[in-house]
Amino acid sequence: MKTIPIDGVIGLEVTTASVRSALAGAEDVELHIHSPGGSVYEALGIHNLLAAHRRAGHRITARVDGLCASAATYIACVAHEMHVPANGVWMVHSPAAMMIGDARAFSDAASHLEAVEAMMVDAYSQRTGRPPEAIATEVAAETYLYGQQIIDAGYADHLTPTLERLPEGQAQALAFAKGALADAQAQLRTQGEPLHPERIAALIAPSATRQTPPPAPQPEPSAQAERERILGILAALEASDPRTQTALELIADPHISVESAARILARLPAPGAPSDRPRGPSEFEKHMAALGNPPITPDGDGDNEPASVDWAAAFKY
Known part of the structure; x- marks a missing residue:
């Protein structure tokens, strides 16, 4: 067509x-x-x-x-x-x-x-x-x-429709998982703890020792899958990882899978990695070096002042 x-x-x-x-x-x-x-x-x-x-x-x-x-x-x-x-x-x-x-x-x-x-x-x-x-x-x-x-x-x-709506089960699962994530972050902030990935994961993951009378019902499979997706993304990080904020943003998008998130996080600088790549001299620096690196000083007429640089020649490149 x-x-x-x-x-x-x-x-x-x-x-x-x-x-x-x-x-x-x-x-x-x-x-x-x-x-x-x-x-x-x-x-x-x-x-x-x-x-x-x-x-x-x-x-x-x-x-x-x-x-x-x-x-x-x-x-x-x-x-x-x-x-x-x-x-x-x-x-x-x-x-x-x-x-x-x-x-x-x-x-x-x-x-x-x-x-x-x-x-x-x-x-x-x-x-x-x-x-x-x-x-x-x-x-x-x-x-x-x-x-x-x-x-x-x-x-x-x-x-x-201008926007595709999530299926009802997936929307409920997303709301359930986002609620757990928000609760975990709020708890850490209240306790004055940093938002370390392993602490967030520990608060989101079901605890075997936690007793709540009566026992809470198991989450629906879709909700469990969303929770596992969040934990999988957090598992790709280390403590005090500067990529934590990016991971939280990836978590907020239900269309980002664990595999996709891992690939995105892998491209970001890991803890301890240099943030800037070494670079060679710029074209201007190369040109100034070819001129003998003349000093950059104000023009002057005094006997003790250095001669002015011929800037017209310096910028001909």
């Missing part, structure tokens, strides 16, 4: 010519739309190109990436199916034009705009399955729709 972006102003960033070129040799296509609209006549041309491509037996999918407004909505309506994000924006309104001329010119322009609006209302009505009268009212009022409202109005078919 070929992707065709409909990004920017119709008639400027997106034209009939650019879409025709993109359709050459394509079969099924996916439109990615993020546009405030633009030239309604360019939109008519693009709409008709896509309609012909659809009649040729090719499938057209439209995905609104953010905003689909004005003339861009007319382009989107040609798709077999449309996806919009939960925070997507859809806007329909009457076409408009700027005119200079006499009364007859303005009257002719009004007739043209009314004809174009009727075509757009018809396309919206076919897309949504709603009567043209209801669509015409929305268009005349300049209607904005958001997320689920776009689905409810019949313009789009699928709502895409």
Whole structure:
């Protein structure tokens, strides 16, 4: 499936010519739309190109990436199916034009705009399955729709969440493990102890000698796995390891596995390792050495003051 972006102003960033070129040799296509609209006549041309491509037996999918407004909505309506994000924006309104001329010119322009609006209302009505009268009212009022409202109005078919939510069991496991981690850190701070990895691990790990009447239920497998992930990351550290803060940040991300965390921590300087790599002399230092390392002193006219460095020559490199 070929992707065709409909990004920017119709008639400027997106034209009939650019879409025709993109359709050459394509079969099924996916439109990615993020546009405030633009030239309604360019939109008519693009709409008709896509309609012909659809009649040729090719499938057209439209995905609104953010905003689909004005003339861009007319382009989107040609798709077999449309996806919009939960925070997507859809806007329909009457076409408009700027005119200079006499009364007859303005009257002719009004007739043209009314004809174009009727075509757009018809396309919206076919897309949504709603009567043209209801669509015409929305268009005349300049209607904005958001997320689920776009689905409810019949313009789009699928709502895409902006962020994927964790499964309920995994979310509970993460909350359980994060709570244990937060409790361990708070306990160490209260006791005035440093946040050493082995102390945090000892407080998080279940203790065989700890007695709590009645016995606490065993954590769910998902919670146990999250706890083991935290302990595995902490096990990669040593006491007073400067990488502890990085490890805690890795723990906070449930998508970081023990193996991935170990690879990340391995790239950081270990305790006692030099923090800076030895470096050779810079290009400026090499050049000054070639000049005999002249002293850097203020210019002066006194007999006892050293001669000034020829800085024009010194910086010719």
